[in-house]
Amino acid sequence: MRWRDAMRTALYGPDGFFVRERPADHFRTSAQSPHFARAIAALVADVDRALGSPAVFDLVDVGAGRGELLHGVLAALPDPLRSRVRPVAVEVSTRTHDHGVSWRTELPRGLTGLLLATEWLDNVPLDLARDRSYLDTDLHPCGPLDPADAAWIERWWPAGPDDIVEIGRSRDEAWADAVGALDAGLALAVDYGHLFAERPALPTATGFRDGREVPPAFDGSTDITCHVAMDAIAAAGRTGSAIDAGQVMAAEVLLLNQRAALHRLGLSARRPPLTLASTDPGAYVRALAEASEIAELTAAGGLGAHWWLAQGVGLDPRRVSFRHE
Numbered sequence: 001m002r003w004r005d006a007m008r009t010a011l012y013g014p015d016g017f018f019v020r021e022r023p024a025d026h027f028r029t030s031a032q033s034p035h036f037a038r039a040i041a042a043l044v045a046d047v048d049r050a051l052g053s054p055a056v057f058d059l060v061d062v063g064a065g066r067g068e069l070l071h072g073v074l075a076a077l078p079d080p081l082r083s084r085v086r087p088v089a090v091e092v093s094t095r096t097h098d099h100g101v102s103w104r105t106e107l108p109r110g111l112t113g114l115l116l117a118t119e120w121l122d123n124v125p126l127d128l129a130r131d132r133s134y135l136d137t138d139l140h141p142c143g144p145l146d147p148a149d150a151a152w153i154e155r156w157w158p159a160g161p162d163d164i165v166e167i168g169r170s171r172d173e174a175w176a177d178a179v180g181a182l183d184a185g186l187a188l189a190v191d192y193g194h195l196f197a198e199r200p201a202l203p204t205a206t207g208f209r210d211g212r213e214v215p216p217a218f219d220g221s222t223d224i225t226c227h228v229a230m231d232a233i234a235a236a237g238r239t240g241s242a243i244d245a246g247q248v249m250a251a252e253v254l255l256l257n258q259r260a261a262l263h264r265l266g267l268s269a270r271r272p273p274l275t276l277a278s279t280d281p282g283a284y285v286r287a288l289a290e291a292s293e294i295a296e297l298t299a300a301g302g303l304g305a306h307w308w309l310a311q312g313v314g315l316d317p318r319r320v321s322f323r324h325e
């Protein structure tokens with residue numbers, strides 16, 4: 001079976017991994033951190049200001065997991081902004097009973113506000129290819145490439161005949177669709193990925209189960225993930241559809257790493273002064289714990305290297321908090 005079809009069934013089929021499992025039980029993401037949520041709350045406030053404080057501010061999390069990030073952001077938002085925010089979680093396995101958050105399986109349209117997608121795109125099923133053929137789950141050829149996928153490879157990931165390419169076109173389409181759900185505001189994708197000049201030499205496709213990296217298994221027992229070609233999705237979101245779209249939307253793009261983004265949003269991993277340990281030991285321990293969690297979120301070789309792609313619709317993302325260098 002073609003890699004993409006097998007990945008789709010393994011993750012989202014009737015017994016799929018994400019239909020049955022809670023992501024947080026298997027891997028750690030930034031979205032699980034209250035400090036990350038605090039930074040996103042600062043971004044909400046900034047986007048709200050840039051939009052002129054609309055009567056309703058849509059806060060939509062695509063691939064929301066179990067809603068950890070949305071609840072964290074809501075808890076960190078000040079009133080009266082909190083009362084204007086309409087939170088929506090978009091998930092394949094919806095929860096209907098969740099105080100204050102509406103759960104959907106489909107992305108709502110006509111949004112004004114902030115659309116979030118943290119570690120969503122790396123789980124959007126994609127094809128693998130080598131030498132103009134799709135690959136199956138054993139990495140054997142299983143049919144010639146469609147012209148659109150061949151064009152994607154030529155534009156975004158030109159490779160030698162022995163190299164395996166991870167075709168990001170399905171992610172481009174997913175992201176363009178998500179950006180297109182906004183009438184006005186900011187779309188933010190946070191994920192691990194790469195740019196044209198540094199495409200990986202070896203496949204990044206891998207699996208996670210019970211907190212450990214494992215070979216991908218297609219029986220629904222394992223998360224299957226693959227790094228994101230961030231520049232390709234940025235281009236797709238900018239034009240409002242996948243490559244070769246004619247019409248340019250009113251969208252501006254900002255691409256930076258998580259370490260820089262969180263610093264600009266006010267998070268600091270600075271350790272508390274030692275003197276605090278003697279004057280207020282409890283506060284010292286809390287501040288130390290916060291500093292070490294922020295250090296994890298901003299670690300150069302870890303979560304700090306994740307990409308933040310901010311894409312404005314009717315809004316220049318450089319007008320929001322990221323402008324603080």
Ligand SMILES: C[S@@+](CC[C@H](N)C(=O)[O-])C[C@H]1O[C@@H](n2cnc3c(N)ncnc32)[C@H](O)[C@@H]1O
Nearest residue numbers: 018023029031063064065090091092118119120
């Ligand atoms: C790696 S988890 C990330 C969860 C959370 N955003 C975080 O960062 O911790 C990816 C999530 O995206 C969801 N997902 C993938 N494709 C989706 C789609 N088309 N619609 C809704 N949810 C989707 C999966 O079910 C899964 O919960």
